[in-house]
Amino acid sequence: MSEANPPKSAPLSAATTSTSEAADGAHKSADAPASTDKTRKPRVAVLFGGRSSEHAVSCVTAAGVLSAIDRCKYDVVPIGIAKSGQWVLAGGDPSSWSLSTGRLPEVEAAERTVSLAEIGGSHQLMVTAPNEVPVELGSVDVVFPLLHGPFGEDGTIQGLLELSDTRYVGAGVLASAVGMDKHYMKVIFADAGLDVGPYIAVTDRQWTNDPQAVRDSVAALGFPVFVKPARAGSSMGISKVDSLDQLDAAIVQARQHDLKLVIEAGITGREIECAVLEGRNGSGPRTSMPGEVVVTDLDHAFYDFTAKYVQDNAASLSCPADLPADAAQRVRELAAMAFEAVGAEGLSRVDFFYTPAGELIINEINTMPGFTPKSMYPQMWAASGLDYPELIDELLQLALNRKTGLR
Ligand SMILES: Nc1ncnc2c1ncn2[C@@H]1O[C@H](COP(=O)(O)OP(=O)(O)O)[C@@H](O)[C@H]1O
Ligand SMILES: [Mg+2]
Structure with a gap:
């Protein structure tokens, strides 16, 4: 070739x-x-x-x-x-x-x-x-x-x-590492003043030495909880757990992906996402119009791997999300804050839960989000006036124009 x-x-x-x-x-x-x-x-x-x-x-x-x-x-x-x-x-x-x-x-x-x-x-x-x-x-x-x-x-x-x-x-060493770890990203988001849901982090040592203490901490969060490998993605290894008797199996499954876990209180809210692009020539990050993920097939308890990639029509991505103008503006501001909080470069997708009370709780930042033409990140930019080939070109130009070494 x-x-x-x-x-x-x-x-x-x-x-x-x-x-x-x-x-x-x-x-x-x-x-x-x-x-x-x-x-x-x-x-x-x-x-x-x-x-x-x-x-x-x-x-x-x-x-x-x-x-x-x-x-x-x-x-x-x-x-x-x-x-x-x-x-x-x-x-x-x-x-x-x-x-x-x-x-x-x-x-x-x-x-x-x-x-x-x-x-x-x-x-x-x-x-x-x-x-x-x-x-x-x-x-x-x-x-x-x-x-x-x-x-x-x-x-x-x-x-x-x-x-x-x-x-x-894309992002450098620190931002990439923080964006990969669902525990440390929350520590940094909270420090930056973003709303983070209740959670516990569980290390291999804690689970191995004292599983009962872990079960007690999870029970204190209240059910349902989401059990997640700390460092995975695409919903791999994630389970929604509705009661204590399901917890150990979910932990065993998540530990197949990472021995470090994050267990979060379930949040009721719409899943709203925002695409961020590094600014040009020293200006601040650019944000897209927010999009929304709706899991339409009720066989899926959440936006799981099959709904994301395997089963057509299990979930719908809509962009722009149908939000009040002030909420959409707030999503964009919070997404830019999250991007800067972890020190991201190039691109990131920032995901929130928008609760019925109007809160925006940050779920995660993805420093290398799904990037097929159908993925949310490019779709959000397309809806905001930057099509897929232009987006690829912009990312390459940002990278070609940046310094190497400490910056
Ligand atoms: N705390 C939570 N409350 C409600 N739903 C959640 C929670 N955490 C995750 N989910 C659901 O699980 C999906 C995958 O979780 P996420 O943390 O985004 O993992 P990944 O990095 O694999 O995308 C989310 O898109 C959402 O549908
Ligand atoms: Mg996600």
Whole structure:
């Protein structure tokens, strides 16, 4: 595939770093936008798949982005991450990653792998295979990590890219890690003055050493509760628990995804979401018109994985949400506050419960929200005047124009 075989030994971009620059230490940063070489298009590595339980969702997102990214403006290198963690050059046909094939897509591990390698003081993508001379993929100007869940959306890939001074779309290390952890995001939201529902965090040690204390704390929250892995997504491992006798089974299920849990009091309210984009040239975050998720199939107790991705028509997304103007405005202000509270960059989707009493209780921030053309984040921007290809372009431009290093 053409995008899988870009020219070897392409010129180094401004995103890479010489050894002498590296000597500047922690304050090293590159102010100049990436790809100062005007003789070629910026090269974008699209990373997808990954080690988390949201692997398939990431592949579906990649199908959408690979179909819509402007190939006249960008040179695209699709890189799949297998569930084993191995990076492989991925086929260029986006439809192979969509859900329309009737199965959940998956990146297969392969002998020929891709890695970030240091060559002459700079970092480049290399393709290696047993008993073969490594092949340089050339410099990459920007990485688009379309990864959901742990080892992708949680600061780990971001840390790898920071170490190699490679620009990337979206939140940095800290914001990604906080946005992945349903416990710490609440700590930060509460500190920023956002309304957070009642919850407890349960560590592996607490559950293992004293499960009865955990059960007592949950009973004090009142039922129903939502039992969640602290660091997962796409509703994986989440159960609604209506009584104490269902609790242990829900905890066992959530612990299959993460040994750390968050258990929340159930909140009655409409699910209202807002898309946030980093501002341009130092201005504050931009917010979309809010949207609403309505679970229409009553077989689903909440917005679960099947309602999100598998069963058509189990849930409807409407944008703009039918809200009083002052509530819609408040959602936008709170979404921008949440974005700034965690120090997000690039993009985030911020989700709220809008209670019958008119309160807006924050549920979560997603620093790499679902991003297929049908997903809420792009739909909210489309309703606000920015269509899917324009949104992809805007995210890449934000990333290409940002500093590397501490910023
Ligand atoms: N405290 C809660 N009260 C009521 N419903 C909840 C609560 N927490 C989660 N839900 C339901 O479960 C869904 C998934 O939970 P969420 O925390 O958003 O996890 P994920 O990160 O997997 O999307 C929500 O969209 C909502 O339908
Ligand atoms: Mg959610």
